[in-house]
Amino acid sequence: MDDFLKVTMNEYLPLRDVVFNTLRQAILKGELKPGERLMEIQLADRLGVSRTPVREAIRKLELEGLVVMIPRKGAEVASITESDLQDVLEVRRALEELAGSKACERITKEELVKLKEASAEFEKIIDSGDLTMIADADMHFHDIIYQATGNARLNQILNNIREQMYRYRMEYLKDYKRHAKLVKEHEKIISALKAGNQEKVRDAIIVHIDNQKKAIEKSLKG
Incomplete structure (x- = not known):
């Protein structure tokens, strides 16, 4: 040890x-x-x-x-298995699609400003190389979207699986070459929310999570 x-x-x-x-x-x-x-x-x-x-x-x-x-x-x-990854990210994708749709309906101008600030902070922090800080900044970005739904029960469910998602988030973030892509994915989500386009929000979230899944699967296969 x-x-x-x-x-x-x-x-x-x-x-x-x-x-x-x-x-x-x-x-x-x-x-x-x-x-x-x-x-x-x-x-x-x-x-x-x-x-x-x-x-x-x-x-x-x-x-x-x-x-x-x-x-x-x-x-x-616990080992990270493809089966566990599939289960966790299937749940996350479904919940985040719902969160994105509801946030698209209810997000305020103030929350959009906070989201842009969180994205800028994430972009700044990725240069630090500190995985914990990067993961926390990424979670903060998504938390603002969750809160913008105005749905306390949905937030509670998302928080309940937060720790399981965190481990996979950390695995994904270990590949520093992908950080720039993450920034662009965040920007697309913000743009779709600002436009009030639910379909584009859902599409951007699906791409965001599916890219994470593919990257971790590739890592697990060595």
């Missing part, structure tokens, strides 16, 4: 949440590899904590689909 597993204490968070965030980031960034065993004692020693917050963190990671429990072996980092 390498030195990247260091706990950064936060006085506002319980220790179990700090440990959870540390392990989660290590998985999402690929520092803890798919199939790697997560042994409580070793993790607790490395992080300088007791086994209890580690055990609680592993359970929470299992609920998010980032960790799986293997009989007679224990916990290990």
